Amino acid sequence: MDHSLHRLVYRSVASAPSEPAHELAAILDVSRRRNAEAGISGVLLHGDGEYVQVLEGTLPAIEAVFDRIAADLRHTGIELLQFTTIAAPQFPGWGMAHVTPAQLRGVFDLGLLRSGCEGEAVQALLAAVSGVLVGRTEPPSAEPILAALPVLQPAGLHVGAPAG
Numbered sequence: 001m002d003h004s005l006h007r008l009v010y011r012s013v014a015s016a017p018s019e020p021a022h023e024l025a026a027i028l029d030v031s032r033r034r035n036a037e038a039g040i041s042g043v044l045l046h047g048d049g050e051y052v053q054v055l056e057g058t059l060p061a062i063e064a065v066f067d068r069i070a071a072d073l074r075h076t077g078i079e080l081l082q083f084t085t086i087a088a089p090q091f092p093g094w095g096m097a098h099v100t101p102a103q104l105r106g107v108f109d110l111g112l113l114r115s116g117c118e119g120e121a122v123q124a125l126l127a128a129v130s131g132v133l134v135g136r137t138e139p140p141s142a143e144p145i146l147a148a149l150p151v152l153q154p155a156g157l158h159v160g161a162p163a164g
């Protein structure tokens with residue numbers, strides 16, 4: 001069995017045009033619990049009726065979680081953006097971080113990830129997301145996720161390695 005680390009990035013379209021906050025919170029809740037058990041880290045971007053999700057872990061773990069996610073009726077039109085081996089996770093410690101497009105505005109727009117985007121665009125987005133997450137800690141799962149999100153400074157200031 002292949003236990004090298006892999007990263008899978010996909011985008012999809014939310015089935016309900018505006019997902020209620022409690023549904024997103026439920027997705028994040030189950031993701032954080034199950035991903036922690038499976039040694040998976042990642043990020044879920046959600047906004048404007050679409051999702052982009054990054055999943056990092058061993059191949060069997062990624063395959064198992066992606067099978068469940070792909071069968072989930074809360075989204076459709078899943079499109080693979082990246083599936084590659086990685087030397088180290090880009091989002092270690094994040095069972096499933098949550099980032100909104102608003103937090104990436106000025107750097108990136110999720111629209112850039114629509115069909116046919118290049119691998120470099122995906123990499124740039126991942127760097128921008130890393131920047132947004134610098135200094136943030138994972139909220140407790142019971143916390144109302146959306147209400148708790150801090151207003152963040154432009155992610156572009158932090159792209160790359162965390163300072164200090």
Ligand SMILES: Cc1cc2nc3c(=O)[nH]c(=O)nc-3n(C[C@H](O)[C@H](O)[C@H](O)COP(=O)(O)O)c2cc1C
Nearest residue numbers: 027030031034035051053065068069072074075096
């Ligand atoms: C956009 C989206 C992202 C999801 N991400 C994850 C995830 O990272 N990990 C996970 O375990 N479930 C995730 N889920 C939920 C799974 O689809 C599934 O409902 C959950 O894992 C429970 O599966 P089960 O009922 O078959 O045990 C996600 C669902 C959606 C719609």
